[in-house]
Amino acid sequence: MFLDEAIITVSGGHGGRGAVSWRREKYEPKGGPDGGNGGHGGDVFFVADPNTDTLSDFAARKKFAAKRGGYGQGRKKHGLDGEDRWLTVPPGTIITDVESGETLADLREVGEQALIARGGRGGFGNEHFKSSTRQRPDFAELGEPGEERRLRLELKLVADVGIIGLPSAGKSTLISVISDARPKIGDYPFTTLVPNLGVVKVSGRRYVVCDVPGLIAGASEGKGLGDKFLRHIERCGLLLHLLDISRATKGDEVDCEALVSDYQVIRRELERYSPALATKRELVVLGKIDLVAHDVANVIATLQKQNITVAASISAATHHGIDQLKAALLPLVLEERLKREVAEQNTPVGLPVLRPHLEDNAMASYRIEQRDNGSIWISGKRLEQFTVMTDFKAEGAVRRWRDVLERIGVYKAIKRIRLNDDARIFIGEREITKLL
Numbered sequence: 001m002f003l004d005e006a007i008i009t010v011s012g013g014h015g016g017r018g019a020v021s022w023r024r025e026k027y028e029p030k031g032g033p034d035g036g037n038g039g040h041g042g043d044v045f046f047v048a049d050p051n052t053d054t055l056s057d058f059a060a061r062k063k064f065a066a067k068r069g070g071y072g073q074g075r076k077k078h079g080l081d082g083e084d085r086w087l088t089v090p091p092g093t094i095i096t097d098v099e100s101g102e103t104l105a106d107l108r109e110v111g112e113q114a115l116i117a118r119g120g121r122g123g124f125g126n127e128h129f130k131s132s133t134r135q136r137p138d139f140a141e142l143g144e145p146g147e148e149r150r151l152r153l154e155l156k157l158v159a160d161v162g163i164i165g166l167p168s169a170g171k172s173t174l175i176s177v178i179s180d181a182r183p184k185i186g187d188y189p190f191t192t193l194v195p196n197l198g199v200v201k202v203s204g205r206r207y208v209v210c211d212v213p214g215l216i217a218g219a220s221e222g223k224g225l226g227d228k229f230l231r232h233i234e235r236c237g238l239l240l241h242l243l244d245i246s247r248a249t250k251g252d253e254v255d256c257e258a259l260v261s262d263y264q265v266i267r268r269e270l271e272r273y274s275p276a277l278a279t280k281r282e283l284v285v286l287g288k289i290d291l292v293a294h295d296v297a298n299v300i301a302t303l304q305k306q307n308i309t310v311a312a313s314i315s316a317a318t319h320h321g322i323d324q325l326k327a328a329l330l331p332l333v334l335e336e337r338l339k340r341e342v343a344e345q346n347t348p349v350g351l352p353v354l355r356p357h358l359e360d361n362a363m364a365s366y367r368i369e370q371r372d373n374g375s376i377w378i379s380g381k382r383l384e385q386f387t388v389m390t391d392f393k394a395e396g397a398v399r400r401w402r403d404v405l406e407r408i409g410v411y412k413a414i415k416r417i418r419l420n421d422d423a424r425i426f427i428g429e430r431e432i433t434k435l436l
Contacts, residue, residue, distance in 0.1 A: 004155040004195075004232070006058035007098060012146025013041025013066035013082035015120035015389075018128070020140045021074030033137055035072055035126040039079035041119025041146045042066030046095060048107040049088035053197060055155055057088070066117070069143060072125040082119055092158040092235055098150040108158055108235075116151070120144030123389055129400070139394035144385055154231070157195055159210035160333040162236030164270075166262055167213075169244040170287040172196065173316040175211040178326055195232050202326045207333040210236060230273045237336035238281040240329070241266060245299065245313075246291040254294045256302040263308055281336065283311045285325065290315035364408040370417050375424045378410065384428035392435065402436075411436070 016038025023031025044066050064087060070079030089095075095105040095116060105114035123141030130137055163171045175181045179198025196211040212232055233239065241263070248258035263284070270277040284303075289296050300310045312328065314321035366380025386404065391397045405411060414425060414436075425433045 003055040003059050004157075006055045006153045007062070007150065008058050008153065009063045009148065009150050010044045010085075010087070010117045011063070011065040011148040012043055012117040012119035013085075014068040014146050015039070015041045015122040015143030016069035016071045016079035016082075017143045017391075018123035018125035018140030019072035019074060019077075020126045020138065020394075023075070032135070033126040033130050034074055034076050035140050036074070036077040037079065037125050037128065038072045038122030038141075038143045039069030039081040040122045041069045041143070042082035042084040043115050043119050044085045044087065044117040045113055045115050046087050046089055046093070046105060046107060047113040048091040048093065048110055050091065050110045052088055053090045053157070055089065055093070055153055058153060066119055066146065068146075069119070069122045072123070072140065076125070076127055078125075079122060081122075084119075089153060090155055090157075092156045094154045094156065096152040096154065098152050104149075104151070117147040117149050120146045121385070121389070129396075134396075137396055139391055139397035139400070141389045141397075142391050144389050156235045157197060157210050157232040158208070158235045159197060159232075160207040160237045160336065161200075161209040161240050161329060162233045162238075163209060163211045163240045163242060164233060164266060165242035165287075166244065166247070166266065169242045169247075170316055171211045171242055174242060174287065174314070175209055177316050177319060177322055179209055181209075181211070200326055200329070202330050205330060205334075207330065209240075230269070230277075233270070233277060233280075234274060236280070237340065238283065238332055241282050241284045242287045243284065243310075244288055245286050245296070246288040249292050249294070252293050254292060254299050256299060256306075259299070259303060260306050260308065263303075281332070283329070283332070284308055286310055286313040288315060288317070289313045290318045290320065363404065366408070366410070368410075368413045368417065370419070370423070374420050375426065376414060376418060378413075378425070378427045383408075383410075384430075387427045387430050387432070398435065405436075 018038050019035035021033065021035035023034040025031055044064065064085060066085035067082035069082045072079050089107060091108060091110050091112075093107050094103060095107070095114065096103050104116055107114065121144040123143050125140045126137045129139070163175060165171050175196055175198045179200045181196045181198025195213065198209050198211070200207050200209055210232060212230075243259055243262055245254060245259065247262065248255040267278075270280075286296065286300070296313050300313065303310055312321055312325050314325055316322065363380075363382045363386065366378055366383045368376065368378045370376050387401070390401045392401075418425075423433075424431060425436065
């Protein structure tokens with residue numbers, strides 16, 4: 001099943017909690033704390049895999065999580081780190097955060113990878129907290145929850161040449177004779193229900209062609225199948241616009257006005273869908289010339305007067321002009337590849353985002369605000385992490401938490417803006433009103 005769009009949820013693994021343990025050995029009456037740290041949770045990565053060309057793996061299953069970290073143990077034994085989760089997607093997949101709308105990664109090339117959801121940090125065991133002033137720490141940290149993200153995956157096939165045209169224009173037949181693709185072919189409209197990719201070999205070089213399901217008037221507004229697949233044309237280096245000359249043939253005459261109309265229908269839909277498509281390089285090709293007895297040269301000359309330059313006339317059924325077309329496309333493909341390479345070199349590197357959403361990790365880097373309902377909200381990556389990892393059931397852990405808040409000025413900041421003693425106070429999503 002071909003699928004080019006999916007919404008899924010991914011979660012980094014939870015960090016393992018630290019251990020509270022005491023060294024108990026013969027002749028060691030003052031062995032002290034020896035609880036080990038919890039393991040880090042696994043991360044969720046995406047990687048562009050050349051062996052897949054659809055997002056169908058995400059059709060039935062919608063939630064994916066990395067493994068959680070192992071718990072710490074006594075004798076300073078640390079928990080195992082959780083195993084990372086690797087999800088494979090086709091090259092050309094764009095990964096977007098549904099909530100923020102932020103594009104997290106654009107995996108165009110084979111092997112490109114992106115870290116999308118981080119695993120949580122493992123909690124420190126009580127051995128970590130021993131000091132000259134805290135000789136018997138009776139607490140350990142909880143594991144940090146892994147990041148959870150709701151993602152939109154959108155596939156835009158990456159091809160050198162995109163074959164476009166009306167339904168039954170002969171696109172599937174053409175791609176089957178110029179490449180190794182074997183699409184379903186029939187003599188009825190909308191034979192092609194999904195895009196087909198094929199590799200063309202010519203003069204010792206290769207390039208990729210894409211056959212997009214037929215477009216009709218109104219495709220950019222949702223009519224027919226074209227609106228679902230117009231996005232794939234955006235990634236093509238150039239367009240091969242196939243006109244079916246047999247559609248405009250009546251007896252021995254060719255209605256050139258009908259051909260012009262067919263051409264303009266497709267052009268309008270491309271322009272309405274995306275301004276970028278309107279400026280993409282285009283090659284117009286007349287197809288099915290074996291079904292026409294009329295002089296094709298006269299038809300080409302007539303179309304030229306209407307500002308439609310026909311680059312080639314072919315018959316996929318008889319293979320007339322096919323080799324010439326393949327050879328003619330090669331230098332254009334190489335030229336467009338060079339343009340893309342130059343553009344990418346001049347574009348600041350931002351995607352794929354291998355380590356997204358890095359923030360200031362300083363404990364004292366936080367923001368405090370009072371909302372309209374009077375509640376006070378404190379946000380800061382490290383402070384929120386510290387709070388969620390604190391075991392509030394352990395008295396020693398609560399004392400440590402309060403000491404840190406006082407040291408970084410949270411108490412003073414709350415006192416400055418708190419207008420009502422009954423106002424609720426939050427750090428991240430955790431209410432701390434009764435803990436202060």
